[in-house]
Amino acid sequence: MTETMTRIAAGLERAFAERGFAEPSVEDLRDAAGVSLRTLYKYTPSRADMVLAALEHRHTRYLTHLFxxxxxxPDAALDALLDRIGAWMATETAHGCLFHGAVAADPGSARLRDMLGRHKAEVAGRAAEVTGLAGRxxxxxVIMEGLTQAWALHRHEAVRGAKELGRALPRH
Incomplete structure (x- = not known):
């Protein structure tokens, strides 16, 4: 990804995370990306491409943050992973999962559903690998998604509960 595209994607991610997918105008997105409208459309020719670029950027940041x-x-990795999800929730997701939000905003988009599926599968696959829970x-x-949903109400208690559930999973 070029430096310009990375800057654009980061700005788009921020704009969508802060304001949702329906509210920001193209001009708002241009301003968030810090480029001209022409440059924005050169790299992301449609609003759908803007959303996907933002999600790709978010995906990369999330994987880096978690892993x-x-x-x-394995047990220490599980605890650290769930702590990191809690930290992400505390700092990055005021409005919930950006991927689920994108699909909710455009439920007919196969590209968004595919992106959501790829994101969740990669997170779960890597989590299983580092925790010694392959096949789980x-x-x-379910534990990680439950943690993200329970975070708003229970914060650190949600992390504690997720750790207990994770430790209870049998290893093959």
């Missing part, structure tokens, strides 16, 4: 530098021991991707995804 870079995790402890090697769906269970891990």
């Amino acid at each position: 870079d530098g995790l402890p090697n021991a 991707e769906i269970e891990l995804l």
Whole structure:
């Protein structure tokens, strides 16, 4: 990804995360991306492409946040991973999961549903790998998604509960 495209995607991600997918005008998105309208359309020719660019950027940031530098021991990796999800929720997701929000805003978009599926599958697959829970991707995804949903109401107690559930999963 070029430096310009990265800057555009970061600005679009911020704009959509702060204001949702319906509210920002193209001019608002241009301003958030910090480029001219011509440059914005050169890199993202449609609003749908703008949303996908924002989600790709978010995906990369989320994977880096969750998985870079995790402890090697599976139980420690699980605890750290769930702590990091809690930290992400505290700092990045005032309005919930951006991927689910994008699909909710345009439920007929196969591209968005595919992006959501790819994002969740990669997160669950990598989580299973680092925690020694291969074959338990769906269970891990349910725990992680439950944590993201419960965070708004229960914060650190949601993280604690997710850790207990994760530790209870049998390893193959």
